[in-house]
Amino acid sequence: MDIASTPSNPSGNPEMADAAFEPHDPATIFRKNYTPPSWLVPEIRLDFDLGLELTRCVATLTVRRNPDGDGDQTLHLCGDNLAVMRLLVDGAEAEGWSMSGSNLLLPLPGASHVVTIETQLHPATNSQLMGLYASGGMLCTQCEAEGFRRITFFPDRPDVLSKYTVRMEGDAATFPVLLSNGNLVETGKGEAGRHWALWDDPWPKPSYLFALVAGQLVANRDTFTTMSGRKVDLAVWVREGDLERTGHAMRSLIASMKWDEEVFGREYDLDQFNIVAVSDFNMGAMENKGLNIFNTRYVLADPETATDGDYDGVEGVVGHEYFHNWSGNRVTCRDWFQLSLKEGFTVLRDQMFSADMGSEPVKRIEDVRILRAAQFPEDSGPLAHPIRPDSYQEISNFYTATVYNKGAEVIRMMHTLAGPERFRKGTDLYFDRHDGEAATCEDFIRAMEDGAGLDLAQFRLWYEQAGTPKVLMRSEFDQSKGAVTLHFEQKVPATPGQPVKKPMPIPLKVALFDRDSARHGGERLLVIDKDKASFTFDGFARPPAISVNRGFTAPIQLEAESHDDDLIFLAAHDDDAFARYEALQQLVTRELLGAIEHGPDEARRGAIVDAVGAVLADPGIDDLMRGELLMLPTITFLLELAAPADPVALHRTRERLKAHIGTRLRAPLIALHDRASAIPYGLDAAARGARKVKTQALVLLAAADPKEAAARAEAQYRAATNMTDRQGALMVLAGIDSPARSELLADFHARFAGNALVIDKWFGLQAGSLDPKVLDTVEALARHPDFTIKNPNRVRSLYMTMAGNIAAFHDESGRGYRMIADLVLALDPINAQTAARFIPALGRWRKIEPGRAALMRAELERIAAAPDLSKDTREQVSKSLDG
Numbered sequence: 001m002d003i004a005s006t007p008s009n010p011s012g013n014p015e016m017a018d019a020a021f022e023p024h025d026p027a028t029i030f031r032k033n034y035t036p037p038s039w040l041v042p043e044i045r046l047d048f049d050l051g052l053e054l055t056r057c058v059a060t061l062t063v064r065r066n067p068d069g070d071g072d073q074t075l076h077l078c079g080d081n082l083a084v085m086r087l088l089v090d091g092a093e094a095e096g097w098s099m100s101g102s103n104l105l106l107p108l109p110g111a112s113h114v115v116t117i118e119t120q121l122h123p124a125t126n127s128q129l130m131g132l133y134a135s136g137g138m139l140c141t142q143c144e145a146e147g148f149r150r151i152t153f154f155p156d157r158p159d160v161l162s163k164y165t166v167r168m169e170g171d172a173a174t175f176p177v178l179l180s181n182g183n184l185v186e187t188g189k190g191e192a193g194r195h196w197a198l199w200d201d202p203w204p205k206p207s208y209l210f211a212l213v214a215g216q217l218v219a220n221r222d223t224f225t226t227m228s229g230r231k232v233d234l235a236v237w238v239r240e241g242d243l244e245r246t247g248h249a250m251r252s253l254i255a256s257m258k259w260d261e262e263v264f265g266r267e268y269d270l271d272q273f274n275i276v277a278v279s280d281f282n283m284g285a286m287e288n289k290g291l292n293i294f295n296t297r298y299v300l301a302d303p304e305t306a307t308d309g310d311y312d313g314v315e316g317v318v319g320h321e322y323f324h325n326w327s328g329n330r331v332t333c334r335d336w337f338q339l340s341l342k343e344g345f346t347v348l349r350d351q352m353f354s355a356d357m358g359s360e361p362v363k364r365i366e367d368v369r370i371l372r373a374a375q376f377p378e379d380s381g382p383l384a385h386p387i388r389p390d391s392y393q394e395i396s397n398f399y400t401a402t403v404y405n406k407g408a409e410v411i412r413m414m415h416t417l418a419g420p421e422r423f424r425k426g427t428d429l430y431f432d433r434h435d436g437e438a439a440t441c442e443d444f445i446r447a448m449e450d451g452a453g454l455d456l457a458q459f460r461l462w463y464e465q466a467g468t469p470k471v472l473m474r475s476e477f478d479q480s481k482g483a484v485t486l487h488f489e490q491k492v493p494a495t496p497g498q499p500v501k502k503p504m505p506i507p508l509k510v511a512l513f514d515r516d517s518a519r520h521g522g523e524r525l526l527v528i529d530k531d532k533a534s535f536t537f538d539g540f541a542r543p544p545a546i547s548v549n550r551g552f553t554a555p556i557q558l559e560a561e562s563h564d565d566d567l568i569f570l571a572a573h574d575d576d577a578f579a580r581y582e583a584l585q586q587l588v589t590r591e592l593l594g595a596i597e598h599g600p601d602e603a604r605r606g607a608i609v610d611a612v613g614a615v616l617a618d619p620g621i622d623d624l625m626r627g628e629l630l631m632l633p634t635i636t637f638l639l640e641l642a643a644p645a646d647p648v649a650l651h652r653t654r655e656r657l658k659a660h661i662g663t664r665l666r667a668p669l670i671a672l673h674d675r676a677s678a679i680p681y682g683l684d685a686a687a688r689g690a691r692k693v694k695t696q697a698l699v700l701l702a703a704a705d706p707k708e709a710a711a712r713a714e715a716q717y718r719a720a721t722n723m724t725d726r727q728g729a730l731m732v733l734a735g736i737d738s739p740a741r742s743e744l745l746a747d748f749h750a751r752f753a754g755n756a757l758v759i760d761k762w763f764g765l766q767a768g769s770l771d772p773k774v775l776d777t778v779e780a781l782a783r784h785p786d787f788t789i790k791n792p793n794r795v796r797s798l799y800m801t802m803a804g805n806i807a808a809f810h811d812e813s814g815r816g817y818r819m820i821a822d823l824v825l826a827l828d829p830i831n832a833q834t835a836a837r838f839i840p841a842l843g844r845w846r847k848i849e850p851g852r853a854a855l856m857r858a859e860l861e862r863i864a865a866a867p868d869l870s871k872d873t874r875e876q877v878s879k880s881l882d883g
């Protein structure tokens with residue numbers, strides 16, 4: 001049977017869908033089954049005797065029966081990979097306790113007790129990087145979501161909030177710096193070269209926000225005085241030698257603290273704020289209270305080793321983690337189904353922050369590009385889930401683009417509906433009402449209703465329903481009345497477990513342009529809240545050009561019945577920068593999807609060349625925006641519209657269009673490259689924009705004339721004073737067969753030997769290249785002495801980059817799929833969280849033509865057949881096969 005034409009989701013078979021989502025599988029946890037904890041832990045003291053090989057932990061829990069609980073006399077303590085070394089209740093040997101799987105059950109007679117638990121940890125062999133682990137000779141922790149249970153037995157759920165006191169003791173030479181959450185209270189010297197530190201965090205917090213760091217670190221220190229006059233000591237801790245690369249992170253932190261005061265009225269609440277950079281880390285960073293732990297990638301930056309994109313990443317992630325201090329820490333989540341409460345909201349906050357720090361329209365375009373490339377495919381695939389999921393097997397699999405980025409879009413729609421002032425009233429009320437609590441998405445919605453004065457009854461569907469709504473729009477012009485009517489129709493697609501959907505409220509900003517004056521009579525906000533809706537506007541002598549979803553007010557797929565002329569007009573004249581970008585993207589999308597079916601449309605290609613030519617020539621467009629306008633839509637986005645399709649054919653069609661543009665616009669592209677190359681390095685928008693267009697020009701020129709572009713890229717590389725220019729040049733060169741390619745790749749490696757983040761780039765440049773031999777290269781790189789499967793950054797730089805390289809991953813032989821499956825099987829026992837992140841690439845098989853889809857499925861089945869798969873990978877694989 002044609003595999004790609006089997007039902008792509010349970011909509012074809014609702015009975016099966018129901019069966020799959022009922023609570024038969026004991027491993028599945030359901031949102032509807034939430035019950036409050038039976039026991040609370042108002043206070044916990046942790047005493048650590050630190051060692052890389054062996055750390056001893058004594059946890060002293062003050063436990064109290066929860067008056068709102070179910071009265072269960074047994075204290076349920078989660079554990080993972082832990083043995084009980086000692087267990088006391090109120091100072092005496094505990095009795096009657098038992099293990100249930102890896103969890104500890106302790107019956108307690110009274111209403112409050114003190115429970116003491118001793119555990120032993122082995123940080124050096126903790127390759128999962130969850131709980132307490134060793135990284136480069138230091139000790140650090142990662143507890144979200146369920147890592148604290150790898151440190152001690154505890155009710156490891158976000159609605160149990162405790163005040164933490166932490167005492168750490170260890171060898172002073174191995175661990176000169178001892179950090180934990182809150183404020184440092186006391187330090188002292190022990191015997192035999194040991195020392196200790198006592199930390200106290202006055203703010204009750206869930207266990208996922210606990211953190212500890214011990215090691216040889218140096219700090220970039222500064223201070224920040226909050227709006228009420230509290231002086232906060234700031235420190236960014238890194239390994240010696242990295243100190244000079246911490247300035248941008250510190251500046252970003254100070255800017256974030258100030259911005260959150262000004263825009264959201266949020267003030268910091270401790271005397272200290274510490275950031276620590278760690279090179280072995282499963283994700284970007286972690287918002288532990290007062291002690292953020294970061295992947296080095298989002299801390300270290302200097303012009304020589306970090307690109308402008310890296311600088312933006314540091315600023316955005318530093319902001320994101322800092323903003324969690326309120327949206328996540330002061331108000332936390334009741335359970336993990338509410339994850340988007342903190343993540344969606346915090347992503348929106350970091351997006352607004354970055355927009356304010358740089359260019360608002362450019363930031364919006366970047367955010368929408370990420371949404372379309374990462375979230376839309378997720379929402380239309382087997383792993384689709386609402387921003388507030390109903391069930392999960394492994395919560396680590398739900399740190400997704402849906403929960404984060406679509407979650408941000410949903411709150412952004414509230415912002416659009418309310419306007420900035422009323423939105424702020426809503427957030428103020430939310431923070432006031434729920435400060436110190438573990439809240440739900442419903443709490444947030446209610447605060448928005450009460451504070452911002454919105455009616456969100458139907459809007460709640462955005463939290464419940466998965467799937468990207470499709471909105472069809474056509475217009476009708478009545479000459480006699482001079483009126484135009486816009487007809488909208490919305491369809492929310494079926495997704496696994498949700499075969500039938502209800503219409504949602506979709507806010508669309510719209511403007512109607514008079515074609516002669518290129519003006520419109522004001523932007524309007526339309527809300528489409530039924531299956532079908534029509535809106536009439538009069539006062540038009542002839543049909544206006546219609547600009548819809550300006551600023552991308554709703555996260556939808558819009559299919560507008562429009563002529564190329566409309567898009568050409570809007571690409572040239574729309575006064576909303578996003579809409580202008582969007583019109584050009586749509587024109588290109590139309591051309592690419594048409595070309596794959598029946599060859600290029602000469603008239604449309606001509607119009608695209610003219611539009612791009614205008615973008616190159618227009619002095620009213622700044623270079624940062626120009627760089628965006630020069631990028632063609634991604635293949636992942638096109639696959640959403642064309643599926644099931646041959647991705648390599650799409651890729652080639654896209655390359656041909658790039659070549660066509662590069663050929664026709666050779667002279668202005670060369671002029672642009674020359675102009676931009678003359679602008680000296682700086683971090684200002686003009687200089688950054690120049691670097692952006694420099695590489696975009698090279699990309700188009702390389703598609704047209706690789707030989708000529710190789711010479712230009714080589715010159716750019718050799719003249720480079722910074723990583724943006726160097727990486728851009730090498731990125732282009734890596735796809736062109738020329739003697740300079742190997743020479744400069746070798747130069748790059750030698751120049752940055754020992755700098756892990758730059759060596760990651762070196763792997764990525766090769767794994768992402770347009771070179772037809774890229775799979776041979778990846779295989780060879782996996783044997784390179786610098787490659788290690790134990791470091792997530794390195795694994796991602798080689799394999800995630802390859803999985804995103806369309807021509808390589810979708811190689812007709814299936815070799816790309818096989819390499820990813822081999823990686824998953826090798827990585828799963830070492831680092832399950834990182835391994836599971838590779839499954840969605842193979843899980844997209846339904847979007848791919850039948851031949852390749854069968855090969856992708858076969859690899860998923862090979863993974864599924866492996867014994868002892870982690871819960872993480874097992875959930876993703878089985879859903880990808882069945883969902």
Ligand code: B3K
Pocket residue numbers: 144145283285286287320321324343396399
């Ligand atoms: N809250 C963390 C993510 C933790 C992921 C655990 N698997 C980072 C962030 O979103 O800020």
Ligand code: ZN
Pocket residue numbers: 320324342343346
């Ligand atoms: Zn976050």
